Amino acid sequence: MRSLITLLLALATFVPGLASAQEAAGRVIAANGAVTIERNLVTVPANVGDPIQSGDVLNVGTGGTAQLRFTDDSIVALGPDSRFQVAEYAYDGVAATAQRVAMSLLKGGLRTVTGQIGKINNSGYKLTTATATIGIRGTGFTVCQDCTTLQGEFLPGTSVAFSEGAGVLTTQAGELPLVAGQSAYARDAALPPVRTTTFPQLRQQASARPSTTTRTASAGSDTGAALSTAVAAGSGDSSTGSASTATGTTASAASAATGDSAAIVVASAPVTTFATSAAPAFQVTSTPVVDTLLAPTAGTAYYRLAGPMNFQVSCSPGPCPTVIEGDLTIGVNYTVKRATAQAVFKLSDGGVFNVAIPIQLSGAPVSIVGNQVTFSGTYNLSDFPQNAGSFACNDCSPSGTPGFVNQLSLSGTISGSQATLSVSLATPDGGSGSFTAPLTQQDPPNNTAAALIVPTLGGGASARSSSYWGAKADASGRLTEFGLELGAVRGSAGGATNTIVGSAPEAGNLVWGRWTNGTTAATKATFTDSQYNTFQPGNNSQQPWITGDASPFLPASLGVLNFNLAGSVLTPNAVLNSATLQADMVNRTLSLNMNVSASPSPSGTNVYQMSGSTGFSPTSNRFSAGFNSVTCSGPCNLGVGTPNGSYGGFFAGPNAEGAGVAFTAGFGPSAGANGVGNGVSGVAGFKR
Missing domain, CATH: 2.60.120.1440 (Jelly Rolls)
Structure with missing residues (x-):
């Protein structure tokens, strides 16, 4: 046999x-x-x-x-x-x-x-x-x-x-x-x-x-221990005699059971220790991964709890509120042994929190022991300037206005189809709180991923991505709803004209278009922005969007992928001159470069160069971050201030045949506002 x-x-x-x-x-x-x-x-x-x-x-x-x-x-x-x-x-x-x-x-x-x-x-x-x-x-x-x-x-x-x-x-x-x-x-x-x-x-x-x-150095048995290994470079001959360790100490090496093996041996030198230094302020911890795997042994499983809730919060100072509504999700990829977690919840005192493991980390490591999976991580806002959206809350600034928690801890335990998610927060006003909730395994309701330009009530815009529970499209691929039912950033096409501008079926069924608003409430989209304001945008304004088939697990064997531009939709007076996207599936990182021209006024043309790099989710293969660099040449902002911007997107298709990206950049609060003033916004479709 x-x-x-x-x-x-x-x-x-x-x-x-x-x-x-x-x-x-x-x-x-x-x-x-x-x-x-x-x-x-x-x-x-x-x-x-x-x-x-x-x-x-x-x-x-x-x-x-x-x-x-x-x-x-x-x-x-x-x-x-x-x-x-x-x-x-x-x-x-x-x-x-x-x-x-x-x-x-x-x-x-x-x-x-x-x-x-x-x-x-x-x-x-x-x-x-x-x-x-x-x-x-x-x-x-x-x-x-x-x-x-x-x-x-x-x-x-x-x-x-x-x-x-x-x-x-x-x-x-x-x-x-x-x-x-x-x-x-x-x-x-x-x-x-x-x-x-x-x-x-x-x-x-x-x-x-x-x-x-203590293990002994008997090669070919279960007592082999140290990682001082004798390797015959360029040949399959037996490696016996002595082998040098990385520190120059020699150790006796026993030959392996077969004549052409290199032995793993125990060095006779005493165990040494690492040089120590001050503990960093930011740490993510996890227990060791071991042999026993929990089914499923490959791919991603999701665990979720959404709707009305009633969980008591432990807090300081009191009195402590309860969680009355929320959308809590854990995603675990059992192939790469990484977990993601998101907690969107509302408290009985009116507080709303939108927190998650920062997406640039590509998940938290998991430990699988027997039939139980665990993960844990503690994250500081100061360590994630490009992923601040993972720490958002509606009233946790010292003045009780929208802001960010200082520190976030997320941990989970999973056994079979049941899971628990624990959330702990520390806010700038010195408060803290925590709760634990039960989740059950659920399949996503659809296979849709989307990216959208979300306007801000006070001017400007942000680029956002979502998938599965947070994105809905019709049979043609038109984006109809964006964001979770309870969340800081949401969008609904409502009565706005929903137009498809282009598509790339070969690139994960990418479809891109725009919502165009009329002049009455019945002919406009509705948004909730990052400041928790719900409103309808200005008359005749436009919001570009892009949708596609969400990618399942993308294996490391895909290597480094390069994408070319397939099409785009920008707000008025803007042109996407060039764009490149590269994804490293081994390290689960990506880099994005874009060049956009805009003619906001007779004073001349502004040219924006944007570049960013970040990780992407191991469970949904979407990404969201601030640009690492934004520059502007031309009249720009009359030399006042520094441009900035953000981008969000997703990989599309079973092997990342495509990618969808939303982006915005400019100066101050007017960045990206309807494509005029001091900013540019749009979406772009990419294909391999």
């Missing part, structure tokens, strides 16, 4: 329905203990000689080891309790400038010596973890994700040490260059990586409760 399964895996390259035809990226040259390959939802045991293809996931069980050799002569040795994916690989028959490899260490540890891709086109080499990205300059390094030291200390995040060459460890908060002999640590994607004095000898995490039992 084992031979038959192995044969089926080998034939999967050529059999429709099992895998698409493609050249092998490499082969298994050692497999000791429980080692499996996942491909196209099929899992089979891994044997020496089995091919490895783009998209494959290698699982190494407790006590197991494995070694892979790729066609560019790179070697990867996997330690016990590891999960490793070859997200993308292009080498044979590919021009040197196009050669690339993208790998992900989902948990556990590995040691690698890079091959020709890392030497010839080092910019095409990338290894990611749940916390960080490692780039190289022709190198060898050791990395461990969510591991335990020999002293029993659990280290969430990514530990890396370079034994040769050079590289860089990058998180969303910064990057850290490294050279041979240096090591570093990245606790969380939202924190900058820090240099460490040495690379600690690590034991892979095998359970939710780290064991303190």
